[in-house]
Amino acid sequence: QKEVEQNSGPLSVPEGAIASLNCTYSDRGSQSFFWYRQYSGKSPELIMFIYSNGDKEDGRFTAQLNKASQYVSLLIRDSQPSDSATYLCAVNIMRGSSNTGKLIFGQGTTLQVKP
Amino acid sequence: EAGVAQSPRYKIIEKRQSVAFWCNPISGHATLYWYQQILGQGPKLLIQFQNNGVVDDSQLPKDRFSAERLKGVDSTLKIQPAKLEDSAVYLCASSPKTGGQPQYGYTFGSGTRLTVV
Numbered sequence: 001q002k003e004v005e006q007n008s009g010p011l012s013v014p015e016g017a018i019a020s021l022n023c024t025y026s027d028r029g030s031q032s033f034f035w036y037r038q039y040s041g042k043s044p045e046l047i048m049f050i051y052s053n054g055d056k057e058d059g060r061f062t063a064q065l066n067k068a069s070q071y072v073s074l075l076i077r078d079s080q081p082s083d084s085a086t087y088l089c090a091v092n093i094m095r096g097s098s099n100t101g102k103l104i105f106g107q108g109t110t111l112q113v114k115p
Numbered sequence: 116e117a118g119v120a121q122s123p124r125y126k127i128i129e130k131r132q133s134v135a136f137w138c139n140p141i142s143g144h145a146t147l148y149w150y151q152q153i154l155g156q157g158p159k160l161l162i163q164f165q166n167n168g169v170v171d172d173s174q175l176p177k178d179r180f181s182a183e184r185l186k187g188v189d190s191t192l193k194i195q196p197a198k199l200e201d202s203a204v205y206l207c208a209s210s211p212k213t214g215g216q217p218q219y220g221y222t223f224g225s226g227t228r229l230t231v232v
Contacts, residue, residue: 008155034220043206043223044158088157100170102148103221105157 003027004091006106014114019076021109023089026070033065034103035074036088044088048074079113086110117141119224121207127230133195136227139188140209146170147184148221149192150206158206164190197231204228 005024013019025033032051036044050056050063050072062075072091076083086108094101120139128134140147146165150158161180163171166187175182179198184190194201208221 004157006157043204043226045223046220049220090157095171100163100165102160102163102171104160105150107155107157 002106003093003104004089004106006087006089006109008107008109010110010112012112012114013079015079015081017079017113019079019083019111019113021074021076021087021089021111023072023074023106024070025072025089025091025104027091027093028067028070030091030093032092033063033072034090034092035061035063035072036090036105038086038088038108040085076111079111081113081115084111084113119207119209119222121205121224121227123227124225125228125230127232128197130199130231131196133193134197134229135191135193136205136207136229138190138192138207138224140190140207141211141222144209144211144222145187146210146212147190148208148210149182149190150208150223151203152206152226153203161192194229197229199231202229202231 003026035048037047038044048063050065053065056063060077064073088108089106090103092101093104122137148163149161151161152158161175162182164184167184182192204226206226207224210221
């Protein structure tokens with residue numbers, strides 16, 4: 001089982017629709033979760049983080065976390081063609097008692113927003 | 116603040132040759148990471164430094180890859196000898212704290228695209 005799993009897509013939505021991106025993770029001890037956006041040929045860009053169960057909203061983006069189900073999602077409202085990119089889910093995996101962690105990434109979901 | 120600087124942006128080498136990448140993190144960031152991103156995949160952590168010490172190199176193919184972070188600032192990643200499967204984008208990232216804790220995340224550099232032919 002992969003540590004962080006995403007559907008690679010592509011996920012295609014019409015302009016103005018809600019895009020829903022999903023991610024599951026295997027480490028029950030994970031405490032913090034990140035969504036990165038990566039345009040083709042560019043490096044990942046942090047768009048949101050979440051560490052409490054429930055929803056976190058930032059503009060058109062909403063991150064949702066359910067630790068019991070080990071599930072993270074990202075909703076993009078009023079999708080725009082400029083949102084077309086690969087969305088990477090990342091989970092912070094802590095290392096034992098050393099209080100250091102590492103970000104493990106899923107393979108990313110490609111989102112296509114059609115005008 | 117200046118971002119994470121990486122060079123070169125692109126590199127094409129023949130298999131069995133050697134190559135080196137350079138990274139300068141954001142000033143004051145204690146933690147530096149090297150990730151490998153193969154086309155169509157998510158970034159994979161190769162090595163993590165805390166200041167100039169190695170925290171995690173469990174995914175680094177040590178028979179051909181090496182990395183160092185002298186004086187806890189700049190870092191270099193070297194591949195010798197390169198294989199075709201090393202073709203990827205090598206991303207450097209830094210954070211002020213360990214572990215990518217909330218509100219810090221990681222800041223990535225623009226990456227080095229390596230093609231091995």
